Amino acid sequence: MNLEEFAKPMAAICSHSLVAPGRPLHWTIIANPTAGGFTIKSRWKQHSAALKLYMEKAEANPLREDAGPSKTALEADQSRGSLGRLGLTLTQGPGTAGKIVKALLEEASSTRSGGNAPFHLLITAGGDGTSLEALTVLYTAPAALRSNFAVLRLPMGTGNDGADARELDGVLDRLIHPSTVEYARALRLTTASGKGPFMAFNILSVGLDAFVTHMTNKMKGKLPGDSYKLWVDIASLLYDRLYKVGHMDVRAFDEAGRQVEDFGEKVLLLAVGASGHRTYGSNKRILPDERNVCVVQQMSLFRKVALKGLFTTGGHIHKPESKPFNAHRVEFRGENPILAQMDGEAVLLKPEDFPAAIELTELAIPVLKLGERD
Numbered sequence: 001m002n003l004e005e006f007a008k009p010m011a012a013i014c015s016h017s018l019v020a021p022g023r024p025l026h027w028t029i030i031a032n033p034t035a036g037g038f039t040i041k042s043r044w045k046q047h048s049a050a051l052k053l054y055m056e057k058a059e060a061n062p063l064r065e066d067a068g069p070s071k072t073a074l075e076a077d078q079s080r081g082s083l084g085r086l087g088l089t090l091t092q093g094p095g096t097a098g099k100i101v102k103a104l105l106e107e108a109s110s111t112r113s114g115g116n117a118p119f120h121l122l123i124t125a126g127g128d129g130t131s132l133e134a135l136t137v138l139y140t141a142p143a144a145l146r147s148n149f150a151v152l153r154l155p156m157g158t159g160n161d162g163a164d165a166r167e168l169d170g171v172l173d174r175l176i177h178p179s180t181v182e183y184a185r186a187l188r189l190t191t192a193s194g195k196g197p198f199m200a201f202n203i204l205s206v207g208l209d210a211f212v213t214h215m216t217n218k219m220k221g222k223l224p225g226d227s228y229k230l231w232v233d234i235a236s237l238l239y240d241r242l243y244k245v246g247h248m249d250v251r252a253f254d255e256a257g258r259q260v261e262d263f264g265e266k267v268l269l270l271a272v273g274a275s276g277h278r279t280y281g282s283n284k285r286i287l288p289d290e291r292n293v294c295v296v297q298q299m300s301l302f303r304k305v306a307l308k309g310l311f312t313t314g315g316h317i318h319k320p321e322s323k324p325f326n327a328h329r330v331e332f333r334g335e336n337p338i339l340a341q342m343d344g345e346a347v348l349l350k351p352e353d354f355p356a357a358i359e360l361t362e363l364a365i366p367v368l369k370l371g372e373r374d
Contacts, residue, residue, distance in 0.1 A: 009055040013055055013176060014175065015067050015068075017067065030122070046168070050172065070087065108149070125156040130157070143364075151367050151368065155167065161202055181368060184201070189342065195349075198342050198347060203271055207269040246336040249333045250270065260326070266298035289324070
């Protein structure tokens with residue numbers, strides 16, 4: 001596809017957006033051109049149709065004379081400037097999205113302050129990795145600076161568990177209708193050794209699913225089709241041979257610091273979400289209800305094979321091997337090395353890293369939400 005086919009309708013939609021009325025609006029779109037939403041023809045066809053429809057819908061709103069691409073987008077364009085003038089910046093590999101957000105924060109900090117300061121719309125158009133990089137840098141910015149931003153995550157990746165909606169129209173609605181900015185929590189993994197901290201904005205987990213994430217990333221581009229699903233099947237057979245599932249002590253606390261759980265058992269999987277109702281692995285419903293933590297204990301190979309399909313529907317939480325609950329902070333200590341994953345990026349935790357903790361942060365990420373509609 002020609003990237004201008006994506007950038008032109010997005011620029012038109014932003015130019016007629018109702019975001020931050022009364023303030024100059026600057027948008028920056030960070031896109032990964034290798035993401036599945038661009039490269040898989042059937043998906044791009046759906047996205048292209050949605051973009052055309054919403055460009056037409058947006059024209060019903062007044063054209064904003066004070067709206068335009070950010071200076072960062074203009075300067076980041078490595079081509080002849082055509083994409084930068086539309087507000088589109090492209091990732092070149094790991095680290096690019098973070099560098100773009102750093103430049104954008106510097107731009108925002110150098111402009112005037114006050115009620116009429118430019119409002120920055122930060123749009124990610126890639127997979128969970130692009131979103132993770134961008135939001136990790138944004139999280140480090142001072143609160144006063146973040147108050148001049150709103151994040152919008154388009155479902156242009158393969159899994160899209162971290163996107164603001166699974167379909168593109170569910171996200172674009174927030175640009176052409178009245179919207180509000182709400183602050184969301186992130187997740188932070190800290191270790192006794194000082195390794196990290198590691199951030200996540202959807203789900204942070206340790207155990208079997210982190211192994212699946214690790215192998216999916218390792219084999220990305222080498223296996224056809226949905227390699228995550230393939231590795232779920234393989235992991236059921238291989239995981240116990242590669243990573244010994246040992247005893248783990250787990251303690252959990254609420255926001256006031258009161259202990260809500262304290263147990264020790266062989267843990268196959270520990271998943272903590274920024275909230276409940278979270279998915280990963282392309283819509284696997286690991287946290288299907290309002291509870292933001294799920295611990296799954298070790299089980300036999302036969303039982304793993306029998307239950308693995310339930311993670312798609314969320315039915316696993318009703319089985320005796322699962323322990324779902326709510327917590328603000330979860331501390332854990334294991335006997336053996338174990339993988340952790342943060343929104344699709346994996347890291348190996350070793351015995352010296354324990355005890356480790358996964359905790360919710362303060363309300364920090366400004367997310368664009370659909371406002372009240374008549």
